[in-house]
Amino acid sequence: MSIALVGMPNVGKTALFNALTGSFQKVANFPGVTVEKKSASMTLGSQTKELVDLPGLYSMDIATLDEKVTRDWLLKTQSPLVVVLDATHLKKSLYILMQLLDLGYRPLIALSQIDQASKRGLIVDLEKFSSLTGCQVHPVSAIDHSGVEALKAAIFQLEQPKITELPIDYQKQIKTPHYVREKFKLIDGWLSQIIISPLKAETLTAKLDSYILHPIWGFFILFAVLLIVFQALFSWSAPLQDLIEAGVGLLGQVFAGFITHPLLRSLVVDGMIGGVGSIVVFLPQILFLFIFLQVLEDLGYLSRVAFLLDGLMRRLGLPGKAIVPLISGHACAIPAIMATRILDDRRERMISMLVIPLTTCSARLPVFTLLVAALVPNVLVAGFINAQALVMLALYVFPMITSLIVAAILRKVLPFSAPSMLLMEMPPYRKPRLSAIYKTLINQSKTFLSNAGKVILLFSVIIWFLVSFPRTEMNEAPQIENSFAADIGRAVDPIFSPLGFDWKLNTALIPAFGAREVLVSALGTVYAVEGDEDEQILGLSQILARDYSMATLLSLIVWFVFAPQCISTFAILRKESGGYKIPVIMLTYTLALAWVMSFLTYSLVAFL
Amino acid sequence: MGLHEAKAHQTYKINRILTVEDNAISIRMRQLGFIEGETVVCRAVSHLNFGPLLFILRDVSVALTRQEAALIEVEAL
Numbered sequence: 001m002s003i004a005l006v007g008m009p010n011v012g013k014t015a016l017f018n019a020l021t022g023s024f025q026k027v028a029n030f031p032g033v034t035v036e037k038k039s040a041s042m043t044l045g046s047q048t049k050e051l052v053d054l055p056g057l058y059s060m061d062i063a064t065l066d067e068k069v070t071r072d073w074l075l076k077t078q079s080p081l082v083v084v085l086d087a088t089h090l091k092k093s094l095y096i097l098m099q100l101l102d103l104g105y106r107p108l109i110a111l112s113q114i115d116q117a118s119k120r121g122l123i124v125d126l127e128k129f130s131s132l133t134g135c136q137v138h139p140v141s142a143i144d145h146s147g148v149e150a151l152k153a154a155i156f157q158l159e160q161p162k163i164t165e166l167p168i169d170y171q172k173q174i175k176t177p178h179y180v181r182e183k184f185k186l187i188d189g190w191l192s193q194i195i196i197s198p199l200k201a202e203t204l205t206a207k208l209d210s211y212i213l214h215p216i217w218g219f220f221i222l223f224a225v226l227l228i229v230f231q232a233l234f235s236w237s238a239p240l241q242d243l244i245e246a247g248v249g250l251l252g253q254v255f256a257g258f259i260t261h262p263l264l265r266s267l268v269v270d271g272m273i274g275g276v277g278s279i280v281v282f283l284p285q286i287l288f289l290f291i292f293l294q295v296l297e298d299l300g301y302l303s304r305v306a307f308l309l310d311g312l313m314r315r316l317g318l319p320g321k322a323i324v325p326l327i328s329g330h331a332c333a334i335p336a337i338m339a340t341r342i343l344d345d346r347r348e349r350m351i352s353m354l355v356i357p358l359t360t361c362s363a364r365l366p367v368f369t370l371l372v373a374a375l376v377p378n379v380l381v382a383g384f385i386n387a388q389a390l391v392m393l394a395l396y397v398f399p400m401i402t403s404l405i406v407a408a409i410l411r412k413v414l415p416f417s418a419p420s421m422l423l424m425e426m427p428p429y430r431k432p433r434l435s436a437i438y439k440t441l442i443n444q445s446k447t448f449l450s451n452a453g454k455v456i457l458l459f460s461v462i463i464w465f466l467v468s469f470p471r472t473e474m475n476e477a478p479q480i481e482n483s484f485a486a487d488i489g490r491a492v493d494p495i496f497s498p499l500g501f502d503w504k505l506n507t508a509l510i511p512a513f514g515a516r517e518v519l520v521s522a523l524g525t526v527y528a529v530e531g532d533e534d535e536q537i538l539g540l541s542q543i544l545a546r547d548y549s550m551a552t553l554l555s556l557i558v559w560f561v562f563a564p565q566c567i568s569t570f571a572i573l574r575k576e577s578g579g580y581k582i583p584v585i586m587l588t589y590t591l592a593l594a595w596v597m598s599f600l601t602y603s604l605v606a607f608l
Numbered sequence: 609m610g611l612h613e614a615k616a617h618q619t620y621k622i623n624r625i626l627t628v629e630d631n632a633i634s635i636r637m638r639q640l641g642f643i644e645g646e647t648v649v650c651r652a653v654s655h656l657n658f659g660p661l662l663f664i665l666r667d668v669s670v671a672l673t674r675q676e677a678a679l680i681e682v683e684a685l
Binding site for chain 1: 625630633636637638639640641643644645646651652653654658659660666667668669670671672676
């Protein structure tokens, strides 16, 4: 028998779910983060139970797809429940509890954010609360874990609820203003009985909003925030990257020292360490990106960005809420595509899914970092802004603008109605949680290194094989121009030569369709096997700057701005859109766009 | 007047909701407490003519587009 966590959006269900189960599900400070049910085991002594985290639900009167998941669970599964109520927003949270009581549920009440509420002076008469509702009440904090163990013990005592048969016109009843008003009256009545000391008014949010949501200052602040993020990506991560680079070099030397067989040494040092090492070096930058996204989400800033950009977004045909998945796409397109479930209109979801792959995901970061370093000198602009960081910011802003333009075109081309509602709750500002940042660091490091250890390693070995074979008559590695890789690179030359790419770039481009960052490891392997004499003293970016023209490097950057995402993105698009149509459209238009834009860039720059 | 004409820091009482069909907008309005008789405070107004507005309703901050706010008939208090 599984137990479900239910409650309104952004009341701390997932944070509590993580605290109860030890899971690492994504938590953020805006409504609608959990868009599908997730489950994990929860243990108490020798007993184990399954806990299910359901998407947030305002009411049984549902408005969106994710709410339908929860409503259907409540009506069909009828499992024991824990209802999570935000102690700092009781007036809001109690509504769904009222409806659950009407249905016959007697859930455990987890009074979340109790630490925050207590700091603001809230004192609740828990006994009175319990007697009014007929439910056990457990104050909990997912941050300091207070009350979590007591709640867990109570969960293990829960029994199967006896659900009331609903009146035939229940769904009609709950839609009437009379019903809502009566519930509000009841909530206000309960609150007057259970609150001993009310919350002190929270003034910080209003003060901050007067600047952050300001029609002019808000945009300056947004630009400054983005600039700080990209400055940090380049400046703060550099010492860590140097350290990893030195470590990778040392590892190569150690292995080169004790592997005597030349072919095996080349496989390990050039193929495996050279290929994987050239990617692992970008770990600090990727972690900084994820940390910043986590901090901005936790602060409640992403919802403010949605508010700020809503007017502009609507002119381009998408609701402001679409900015949340679009921004999430800068970390990874997969959760971002899933996050489109917060959009109510199916057609807007499809458009958002189609344009999310244009946003600069973290897998593009190593590629752009490499190419920007090859193109732009590492100097300061205006005395404090890193020139490379500025170009990098442009590489995030430009695809974002492009994705909005494509969305606007799709709106014009396809017979769609006006953009759907904004109508969203604005979360309060909250301090970023160190535990969430720590979990982000651990999770992303694991994901990145496991990807490097599997996909990147596999592609690196394949590329090494392609550049190291066929062997010569003396059983030596071929001249790289005579390798299998060169044959493949030349075979696709008619497609890519108009973009300024040679066979080496072509060879690295092909596996990059599987995972973008493979371009870097593939080039790393090609140059390592080629045994470029400068490889010892020059970084990959310097070699690229030496071997390729500005036109080619710009064309390559543009290719990666528009080219299709990794295989996983295709798979998640198929799952979320319910067929192959949307992924095939995405693949076709991004390929066409990438080719045309790269061709134009190369031709124009070469001409100039 | 429609709520889309709201001025920042002004309080309004909701007189009528003008949505006809039971769509996602009208459902979300009900869920968040936009019903006749409730009071709302305008906290922020975005761009001059086309940006959204931010209101406080039953202790919760809610953002609405002008088109959505125009569906709510209010009187200033």
